[in-house]
Amino acid sequence: xxxxxxxxxxxxxxxxxxxxxxxxxxxxxxxxxxxxxxxxxxxxxxxxxxxxxxxxxxxxxxxxxxxxxxxxxxxxxxxxxxxxxxxxxxxxxxxxxxxxxxxxxxxxxxxxxxxxxxxxxxxxxxxxxxxxxxxxxxxxxxxxxxxxxxxxxxxxxxxxxxxxxxxxxxxxxxxxxxxxxxxxxxxxxxxxxxxxxxxxxxxxxxxxxxxxxxxxxxxxxxxxxxxxxxxxxxxxxxxxxxxxxxxxxxxxxxxxxxxxxxxxxxxxxxxxxxxxxxxxxxxxxxxxxxxxxxxxxxxxxxxxxxxxxxxxxxxxxxxxxxxxxxxxxxxxxxxxxxxxxxxxxxxxxxxxxxxxxxxxxxxxxxxxxxxxxxxxxxxxxxxxxxxxxxxxxxxxxxxxxxxx
Numbered sequence: 456x457x458x459x460x461x462x463x464x465x466x467x468x469x470x471x472x473x474x475x476x477x478x479x480x481x482x483x484x485x486x487x488x489x490x491x492x493x494x495x496x497x498x499x500x501x502x503x504x505x506x507x508x509x510x511x512x513x514x515x516x517x518x519x520x521x522x523x524x525x526x527x528x529x530x531x532x533x534x535x536x537x538x539x540x541x542x543x544x545x546x547x548x549x550x551x552x553x554x555x556x557x558x559x560x561x562x563x564x565x566x567x568x569x570x571x572x573x574x575x576x577x578x579x580x581x582x583x584x585x586x587x588x589x590x591x592x593x594x595x596x597x598x599x600x601x602x603x604x605x606x607x608x609x610x611x612x613x614x615x616x617x618x619x620x621x622x623x624x625x626x627x628x629x630x631x632x633x634x635x636x637x638x639x640x641x642x643x644x645x646x647x648x649x650x651x652x653x654x655x656x657x658x659x660x661x662x663x664x665x666x667x668x669x670x671x672x673x674x675x676x677x678x679x680x681x682x683x684x685x686x687x688x689x690x691x692x693x694x695x696x697x698x699x700x701x702x703x704x705x706x707x708x709x710x711x712x713x714x715x716x717x718x719x720x721x722x723x724x725x726x727x728x729x730x731x732x733x734x735x736x737x738x739x740x741x742x743x744x745x746x747x748x749x750x751x752x753x754x755x756x757x758x759x760x761x762x763x764x765x766x767x768x769x770x771x772x773x774x775x776x777x778x779x780x781x782x783x784x785x786x787x788x789x790x791x792x793x794x795x796x797x798x799x800x801x802x803x804x805x806x807x808x809x810x811x812x813x814x815x816x817x818x819x820x821x822x823x824x825x826x827x828x829x830x831x832x833x834x835x836x837x838x839x840x841x842x843x844x845x846x847x848x849x850x851x852x853x854x855x856x857x858x859x
């Protein structure tokens with residue numbers, strides 16, 4: 456009856472001489488390295504399958520039948536399978552670096568040093584592990600019967616496995632601390648901010664992340680920031696880490712690059728050429744909606760004007776830095792931006808990147824933990840012209856795009 460819960464992946468029969476004729480049955484369970492610390496994602500608040508508590512419940516069930524020594528759990532990471540979830544990684548880095556190891560030990564994971572020898576004993580190949588889906592474990596039975604060895608390899612869908620009650624009670628205090636870490640307010644936002652404003656000009660939303668980037672990379676003079684979502688808002692009042700971090704779905708680092716003033720001018724022409732149409736009157740379209748939201752960069756650190764009646768590559772006039780220094784096309788400027796947006800700049804001859812923060816979201820969390828009050832304001836460092844046309848079109852398009 457038990458086998459009905461399994462879906463066969465493959466069946467391997469190995470006829471090998473055994474040292475003894477005694478009957479033996481061992482089970483190896485291969486799970487992702489990076490299985491969830493808790494059954495509930497601390498950032499999204501959603502249930503997730505395959506947590507370490509679920510692994511513990513699954514292994515304990517078979518240890519009762521087969522014996523403590525005959526059931527072994529191994530964690531593996533291949534081709535991105537089992538990548539640690541964002542909330543778990545940030546909590547480990549900032550709060551408790553030993554929690555994962557303690558939970559795995561309680562769940563009966565074998566030490567990493569034993570993994571290869573266990574794979575050899577059970578006849579496991581990398582290909583078998585590579586084929587696993589995100590909600591699957593590999594279950595391998597090794598039978599020693601009358602001088603022969605038989606190995607059976609199967610996949611198990613772990614979405615139906617509920618965490619071990621014993622395990623959850625053992626780590627209840629740690630689990631509560633983990634959740635509260637992302638839900639407890641860390642700062643106060645003194646004004647509501649929204650990405651909607653960022654598509655039509657300088658915005659408080661962009662200013663908040665410019666401040667983070669420029670303070671994290673203090674040598675930078677210019678910052679480029681694009682919205683992390685098309686339509687996201689944060690209300691005035693207390694804000695928690697989870698409010699910010701759940702907006703960033705992709706892994707990026709924070710980089711600085713050094714550009715000449717001429718290269719910076721050309722980069723900005725490209726940015727604002729992608730963001731806005733050329734205007735012929737107040738009935739023209741303004742925002743290029745076919746350009747993804749994550750390419751609608753805002754620029755801080757420079758004072759400039761974007762003439763939307765001018766042709767492409769003749770729109771941006773840079774006057775000075777926000778420190779009041781005249782803009783010099785021959786001078787070198789340090790620009791801070793995320794690694795995704797830096798890719799185009801790194802394709803330029805002679806441009807190299809320096810890492811300001813290996814993990815953008817982790818750096819953001821660290822920065823937020825040092826703030827008491829966040830006071831973002833729309834910068835007045837640039838404008839799109841003709842201003843009267845832009846204001847009229849922006850009001851119309853906000854109603855169209857965001858159903859205001």
